[in-house]
Amino acid sequence: MTRRRLPRVAFGALVVLLYVFLLAPIAVVVIASLNAGRFLVFPPEGLSLQWYAKFARSGPFVRSFSFSLRLAAVTTAISTVVGTAAALYVVRRARRSSLLRLLMVAPLQLPGIMTALALRSSTTRSGSAAAATPASSWGTCSSACPTSS
Numbered sequence: 001m002t003r004r005r006l007p008r009v010a011f012g013a014l015v016v017l018l019y020v021f022l023l024a025p026i027a028v029v030v031i032a033s034l035n036a037g038r039f040l041v042f043p044p045e046g047l048s049l050q051w052y053a054k055f056a057r058s059g060p061f062v063r064s065f066s067f068s069l070r071l072a073a074v075t076t077a078i079s080t081v082v083g084t085a086a087a088l089y090v091v092r093r094a095r096r097s098s099l100l101r102l103l104m105v106a107p108l109q110l111p112g113i114m115t116a117l118a119l120r121s122s123t124t125r126s127g128s129a130a131a132a133t134p135a136s137s138w139g140t141c142s143s144a145c146p147t148s149s
Helices: 005-033 050-057 059-092 099-124 129-144
Strands: none
Touching (some): 059 099
8 A cells, every 4th residue: 555545545444433433323223213112122123113103193293393394494594595695795795804794703713612611611620720721721722712714
């Protein structure tokens, strides 16, 4: 195997492992839902669609599921239109110092800020806050600082 090909194969293997890690629990739940027994167990005692038939006959579940699908469709449509318009404004019209641009881009920082707060909280509760301060300060700064684009 050539030196150039090794990182590509390793990255591909990592991606496959990540997908397996993310999709395996869903596969287990779907397989367990096909159980013919009275209780959901894994591996299934037999194959049956009885749980899906019971769900389809249950009025409250079907109404709730239908409402969730309609709500998701409306939310997706509105979010797509508003998000696309905001992105086009930020890219094409907004000046760097514009307050409206700042307000539109600010939510992008929220995951980094929450990660920084959680890191800071966990290191100060560990009992050795004085020793953890340099590490937590570095982690807080590196996770909350925006990257240049």
